[in-house]
Amino acid sequence: MKFFETKGVTKQFGGLVAVNNISLEVKEGEILGLIGPNGSGKTTLFNLISNYHSLTSGEIYFQDQRIDRLPTHKICELGIGRTFQVVKPLGRLTVLGNVMTGAFLRYPEKKSAREKALEILEFTGLMHRQDVLAKSLTIADRKRLEIARILATEPSLLLLDETAAGLNPRETEAAMEIIGKVRETGVTIIIVEHVMKVIMGLADRIVAINFGKEIACGNPEEISNNPEVIRAYLGDAYA
């Protein structure tokens, strides 16, 4: 059984091909890094996987089930969770309340949803903030909450979109630690990230895209030495 696979996934916005014939496979338990310059199609690919946008063509499979025509909530129910680059917590709910909204997916009773949410707050280091309104959190804690909220839905595949953006080095280390802990629980992860230290430190394998197309695939060392990747990021003079 293949854990997760996209086959020839393409998305056009009018004349712009934002994602162009991407076929990738993710093995259970691995962390796949997805990199590419600004506007190369990374977030759009996440939007296609979670069906925020419908495909122009191609197919997406999760645990051998075709998912590209399923509604977003069904995809989450199957076990694919995603975070957003621009985090949007429910500002007037507490941190605990926000995480409970995720937990309700699998724990419809308030008491058990609360227990699940508290377990996740402990796991993500947010327990001491449980009663704080989400809108009062720092950016670092909002990003932590974004992960906590989706972990409460118990995903088996987690899509992380620029978790380290806007964080200082210490906060970045802390975010990496949480992602490492998530992986240890057996969750498979696809991570989009511009902060190379994060991608290189966490990913088992990296796919690089540019103008919506895959330009390279390999382990972190292969990718950091790949001339196509260097050209895409820095221009011909450096390749």
Ligand SMILES: Nc1ncnc2c1ncn2[C@@H]1O[C@H](COP(=O)(O)OP(=O)(O)OP(=O)(O)O)[C@@H](O)[C@H]1O
């Ligand atoms: N809803 C949309 N309508 C029209 N064009 C879009 C839409 N969403 C994305 N695009 C375009 O598709 C291309 C890919 O955008 P996308 O956000 O996926 O890139 P990205 O690799 O995630 O960029 P970044 O690293 O800056 O977040 C860009 O040219 C973008 O302007």
